[in-house]
Amino acid sequence: xxxxxSALLTDLxxxxxxxxxxxxxxxxxxxxxxxxxxxxxxxGFLVAAGLEQALDYLENLHFTAEERDWLASTGRxxxxxxxxxxxxxxxxxxxxxxxxxxxxxxxxxxxxIAPLPQAQLVESRLINLLHYQTLIAxxxxxxxxxxxxxxxxxxxxxxxxGAEAGLLAARASYLAGFAGTATVLAGMRFGIPIFGTxxxxxxxxxxxxxxxxxxxxxxxxxxxxLLIDTYDTEAAAHKVVNLAPRLRERGVTIRGVRIDSGDLAxxxxxxxxxxxxxxxxxxxxxxxxxxxxxxxxxxxxSGAPFDGFGIGTRLxxxxxxxxxxxxxxxxxxAGQPRRKRSEGKATWPGRKQxxxxxxxxxxxxxxxxxxxxxxxxxxxxxxxxxxxxxxxLQPPEPLDAIRGRVRAQLAALPADLRTNxxxxxxxxxxxxxxxxxxxxxxxxxx
Amino acid sequence: xxxxxSALLTDLxxxxxxxxxxxxxxxxxxxxxxxxxxxxxxxGFLVAAGLEQALDYLENLHFTAEERDWLASTGRxxxxxxxxxxxxxxxxxxxxxxxxxxxxxxxxxxxxIAPLPQAQLVESRLINLLHYQTLIAxxxxxxxxxxxxxxxxxxxxxxxxGAEAGLLAARASYLAGFAGTATVLAGMRFGIPIFGTxxxxxxxxxxxxxxxxxxxxxxxxxxxxLLIDTYDTEAAAHKVVNLAPRLRERGVTIRGVRIDSGDLAxxxxxxxxxxxxxxxxxxxxxxxxxxxxxxxxxxxxSGAPFDGFGIGTRLxxxxxxxxxxxxxxxxxxAGQPRRKRSEGKATWPGRKQxxxxxxxxxxxxxxxxxxxxxxxxxxxxxxxxxxxxxxxLQPPEPLDAIRGRVRAQLAALPADLRTNxxxxxxxxxxxxxxxxxxxxxxxxxx
Numbered sequence: 001x002x003x004x005x006s007a008l009l010t011d012l013x014x015x016x017x018x019x020x021x022x023x024x025x026x027x028x029x030x031x032x033x034x035x036x037x038x039x040x041x042x043x044g045f046l047v048a049a050g051l052e053q054a055l056d057y058l059e060n061l062h063f064t065a066e067e068r069d070w071l072a073s074t075g076r077x078x079x080x081x082x083x084x085x086x087x088x089x090x091x092x093x094x095x096x097x098x099x100x101x102x103x104x105x106x107x108x109x110x111x112x113i114a115p116l117p118q119a120q121l122v123e124s125r126l127i128n129l130l131h132y133q134t135l136i137a138x139x140x141x142x143x144x145x146x147x148x149x150x151x152x153x154x155x156x157x158x159x160x161x162g163a164e165a166g167l168l169a170a171r172a173s174y175l176a177g178f179a180g181t182a183t184v185l186a187g188m189r190f191g192i193p194i195f196g197t198x199x200x201x202x203x204x205x206x207x208x209x210x211x212x213x214x215x216x217x218x219x220x221x222x223x224x225x226l227l228i229d230t231y232d233t234e235a236a237a238h239k240v241v242n243l244a245p246r247l248r249e250r251g252v253t254i255r256g257v258r259i260d261s262g263d264l265a266x267x268x269x270x271x272x273x274x275x276x277x278x279x280x281x282x283x284x285x286x287x288x289x290x291x292x293x294x295x296x297x298x299x300x301x302s303g304a305p306f307d308g309f310g311i312g313t314r315l316x317x318x319x320x321x322x323x324x325x326x327x328x329x330x331x332x333x334a335g336q337p338r339r340k341r342s343e344g345k346a347t348w349p350g351r352k353q354x355x356x357x358x359x360x361x362x363x364x365x366x367x368x369x370x371x372x373x374x375x376x377x378x379x380x381x382x383x384x385x386x387x388x389x390x391x392x393l394q395p396p397e398p399l400d401a402i403r404g405r406v407r408a409q410l411a412a413l414p415a416d417l418r419t420n421x422x423x424x425x426x427x428x429x430x431x432x433x434x435x436x437x438x439x440x441x442x443x444x445x446x
Numbered sequence: 447x448x449x450x451x452s453a454l455l456t457d458l459x460x461x462x463x464x465x466x467x468x469x470x471x472x473x474x475x476x477x478x479x480x481x482x483x484x485x486x487x488x489x490g491f492l493v494a495a496g497l498e499q500a501l502d503y504l505e506n507l508h509f510t511a512e513e514r515d516w517l518a519s520t521g522r523x524x525x526x527x528x529x530x531x532x533x534x535x536x537x538x539x540x541x542x543x544x545x546x547x548x549x550x551x552x553x554x555x556x557x558x559i560a561p562l563p564q565a566q567l568v569e570s571r572l573i574n575l576l577h578y579q580t581l582i583a584x585x586x587x588x589x590x591x592x593x594x595x596x597x598x599x600x601x602x603x604x605x606x607x608g609a610e611a612g613l614l615a616a617r618a619s620y621l622a623g624f625a626g627t628a629t630v631l632a633g634m635r636f637g638i639p640i641f642g643t644x645x646x647x648x649x650x651x652x653x654x655x656x657x658x659x660x661x662x663x664x665x666x667x668x669x670x671x672l673l674i675d676t677y678d679t680e681a682a683a684h685k686v687v688n689l690a691p692r693l694r695e696r697g698v699t700i701r702g703v704r705i706d707s708g709d710l711a712x713x714x715x716x717x718x719x720x721x722x723x724x725x726x727x728x729x730x731x732x733x734x735x736x737x738x739x740x741x742x743x744x745x746x747x748s749g750a751p752f753d754g755f756g757i758g759t760r761l762x763x764x765x766x767x768x769x770x771x772x773x774x775x776x777x778x779x780a781g782q783p784r785r786k787r788s789e790g791k792a793t794w795p796g797r798k799q800x801x802x803x804x805x806x807x808x809x810x811x812x813x814x815x816x817x818x819x820x821x822x823x824x825x826x827x828x829x830x831x832x833x834x835x836x837x838x839l840q841p842p843e844p845l846d847a848i849r850g851r852v853r854a855q856l857a858a859l860p861a862d863l864r865t866n867x868x869x870x871x872x873x874x875x876x877x878x879x880x881x882x883x884x885x886x887x888x889x890x891x892x
Binding site: 006008009010011012013014015016017019020022023024026030032067070071074076116120123124125127128129131132135155157158159160161162163164165166167168182183184185187188194195196197198199200201202204205215216218219220223229230231260261262263313314316317318319322323324326329330333334338339340341342343344345 | 452454455456457458459460461462463465466468469470472476478513516520522562566569570571573574575577578581601603604605606607608609610611612613614628629630631633634640641642643644645646647648650651661662664665666669675676677706707708709759760762763764765768769770772775776779780784785786787788789790791
C-alpha cells in the first residue's frame, strides 16, 4: 500500500479535462481557491492544517514512466497527451493561511495560481490532504478547549480510515494541543511524543492480574501506566496499592492507571480514593473509551478526578462531523474573474483575501472577505505567499511553532466559540467591491 | 507520505507489551479474534472486506534497521529487546471469512493463531485495514441495494480521510457492487474500472458553456459525459441537444449528462424531456452531489429518471456511521481460553466458528456462534484457513470473484435487511457449549 504522492491520486475527470486543455492549448494562468462552503452545525470554527503535506505534494508532483504507460494502456488518452505528461511539473504560486489559523465559512485557506492544467490536476489530492487534517485539527481543538490542563493523547490509529489517516490525525491533533499520540510511526515521521499504556490482552494472558501488573512494570525502564478495568476496576486499584512498595524497592515507579470502561466518573472517584488512601497521591488517572469533547466536558464538570484522556475513534474519524464541505474552485482564468452559479453552490469570484480585525486585547472581532487589495485594508491579511515557481518560500514550519499559533488563536476566539457551543456564527463580512464584482459577472451571458 | 506496511504502524502499548513478553519469555500460542461488538443502529448487516491487504501486511511484516535504530533512540526499550526485533516475522496461522461475506455482531471475521508477541503487535494495523474496508463495503452494499440496475461510481477521493482511504474505498465499493471509481490510481493498482465526467472549472474556463462542451467532447476518443449545472441546467440541456448533431458529424457521441446541484429529481425530469424531444433518448442522466442510499432511494421512488449516480463524500467517510465497534481480543493463551469481563465490553472466550443456516432456496435463516467443533455442526462454517506459518494458502482472490460473492450474499439476506430498514436484528444464537465455557471462566478468580 505504498501511496506516497502519485500524480494518479486524482479523479479521472482531471485527466480528461487536461487532455482537452492540451488539445485546445488552454494554458493560461488559472486561479483556484480552496475553502469550506458551510461549517458543520457542530463546529463554530475550523483550524487550518495540512499545508506542509500539500506543499510537499506540489513540489514533488510528476508522472512516472510506469504511470504514463498505464495511462496509455487505458485507451482513453492520445499518445501526444500522454507524452506531454513526462515533463509535467507544478510551476505555480501558492498563497495560504499558515497551519493553525482559525477560519470560517467561505474564507479561502489556500490559493493556487498556475497554468490551468497544473492548477486543475492537483484539486483532488489538495482537498484530500487539507480536508482531513483540518477536520481533525478542528475536532482536536474542541477537545483541548474542553479539557484545560489535562494530558490528551491520540489513540485513534486502529479506527482511523487507513494508515495515512492515522498518521495525519496524530499530526493534526498534536498541532491542536494534544500532548502526543499512541501511533509509533507518527513519532518517527513527525517527531511527535508517543504515549502508551497496556492492553487488556496482557492482563488476560496472565493467570493473575497482579502478576501482569508486576511483570509489565518491571519490564519498563519508566513511565508505567497500568490498565485496571479488565475484571474489577476497584479491586485492581487495590492491587496497584499493594504492588507499589514492592516495585519501589526495585526502582520502578507507577506513573498512572487507565480506566477504559463502565461509569468512568464513578470509577475515577473510587480509584482516586483508593490510591490516595494507599499513599499513591502522585499516580495519575487516565480515562479512555469512546471519548470526545462532550463526554470529557461532562466528566470534568462532574468533578471526576481525571488527569488525562486517550481519545481515539471519535477523534480520528471526527465522528459527529466526519467531513467538511471543502471545495477548490476556479476564481479567475486568463485574467478574467470566474464564478460558478450552480444552485446552492455559488462562489465568490476573483482573488480574495481574508482581513481579520482584532480588539485592543487581541481578540478576534470579525473578518472581512474581500478582493486582494492593491492598498492597505483594515485588519490583518491572513493568506501569505508560501510557494513561487513551484518551490517553497520557507522551510517546513516546526510543529511547535504551529502549536503556539493554535494556542494563541484559540485564546483569541470570541468566548462563546471557546465553549464549543456558539449560539451565533462568527461575523464574516463580504466587502462591497466583492459584491459588486459578483453582480457584474452575473450580468454576463454564458 | 509513503506508508506501506511499516511495523511501526502500531500503538506504542503493543511494543511495551512486547518488551514485557520478551523479558518474561511469554512466547506461547495466543489466539485473537477480530469482530464487531455492536452494529451501528444504521446498519442491519456488514460485509467483510480488507482481508487481502491484511494478509499482505502479515506476510511482509518486519522491522527495518532504520526503525530499530529509531526505537532504540527513544530510550524506552532495552537493547536486547530492540535487537530481537531484527528477526521478528509473522509465522502464525489465520482463519477468516472470505471477503464479501455478510456478517453480524459478535461474529469473528478473522482469527490469528501465533506466538503471543506476533499476534499482539499486529492488532492496530489489522483493525485499521479490516475496519475501513468493511465499513465502506457495508455502506456501498446499501447503496447498491437502493439502486438496482443503476450505474454506481465512487467519487469520494477528495473527502476520503487520506489517500489510503481513497484507494481502499474504491476497492471496497467495487467489491460491493459499484461499477467503478473516479480514482485513477485505484484503476492502476487494483484494475478497477475508472469513470469520469468533467468539472465546473472546465465550463468556467471558457467564455461560453457550449464551447466548453464542444471542446471537451471533441478531445475525448469516446465516452463523453457533460456536466450541465454550472449556470442553468435546462438551458445547458438544450445546448447539448443543439451540439449533438455537430459532434455526430465528427464521430463523437455524447454518452451522458451529469447534474450535481439543485432539485435533482425535478432537473432530471426536465432534462430527460429536453433530451428525448431532441432525439437524444440514448443519452443517460447521471446524478451526483451529497448522495447516499437514502437520497438515491427517494430519487428513484419519485420516478426521477436517473441511470446512474456518483457517490462521494457520504460513501468514503460512511457519514451516517463513520466507524464500527471493531475489536481484536485475546480468546486463548497457552491452551487456556481467556475472557475480558470489562463492563459493557465482555467477550465470548475460546476459538469460535460461525455456522450459517440457510433455507431450501438458499436464504440465510440464522447464524450460530459456537466453539470450533471437532464434529460437524448444522450450518455452513464461515471461517476458513487462509494462512499457515505466515504464508498465504491461496493467491489473492480476483475482485470479480468477491463481487460475485457479495451479489449472492445480498440476494440471500432476509428481505427486511435488503430494504436497508431492518425492523429486527438478524438472528445469531450463542451455542450452549460457548455459554457453558463462559460461565466456567467467570467462576475462576483473577
